[in-house]
Amino acid sequence: MSVAVVVGNPKPASRTLSAAVGLATALRPDTEPAVIDLVEFGPGLLSWGDPAVAEAARTVADAELVVFASPTFKATYTGLLKLFLEQFDGGTGLAGVLAVPLMLGAGPAHALAPDLLLKPVLVELGATTALPGLYLSDRTFAEDGVLDAYAERWRPVAQALSDTVTHSK
Template identity: 80%
Template sequence: MTVTVVVGNPKPASRTLTAATLVAKGLRSDVAPEVIDLVSFGAGLLSWGDPDVAAAVRTVAGSQLVVFASPTFKATYTGLLKLFLEQFDGGTGLADVVAVPLMLGAGPTHALAPDLLLKPVLVELGATAALPGLYLSDRTFPEDGAIERYTTRWRPVAAALGSKAADHV
């Protein structure tokens, strides 16, 4: 089982990265997640063929479980994450990947954003997004129990879906 965290926060080593890593570890505690902090690619995301970006795309496409995480910017996910997702072929780029959409924000106003805005893009790219998206308060997630409740509830589903995805690889 390969688990990857993709973080679209324009700040390196962000709270978004921390939250996404906790979600990945909570869903699959038996596997250390690969972490892709998109801000590290800089201008490489703006052109096709950057070797570091291409390697990250291969890592994500070859993963069974990927947490795609972004802070909420202008009521949606960041352009940084959008640039990365555009590197994948439509319909097949994320085939056999179980995707978990995760977004953080300052308040509950955009609580449906992971499911309404990020999940459809992941599905369009071929991912299985059977788990509900998760929206976290960027200030309280370390202690509010939301990650633990989510991962406890969805861990068996993620494991079952991940094993099915592994059967197809």
């Protein structure tokens, strides 16, 4: 099984990246995720045809499980992540991908953002988004146990869905 994480934080090596890799690893401990830290693409995300961006998009489209992660920025996901998602065709670009929306924020005010804001665009691109989105405190996620509890609850579902989605590719 192939697993990837897509991180839309404008800071390199961010807490968002750490949380996304942690979630992907917790959901699929048998697989090392491919890491796509969008900040590394810089202006390549602003035009069509950048080879590195195209390769990253292929990696994501070919993956069976992808964690899409963003800090909460102006009550939603970042423009950096939006620019990357524009690389995929509507309805089919992420077909066959089990997508998990993950967002981090400073407080609980935007706890529904992964499901209300990020999940619909992933669905529009054809991803399967049967797992609930996960919202983590950007300051306490490493020790508060929320990520581990989520993974414990949803790991068997992710495995079953990945097997089903894989057969549909």
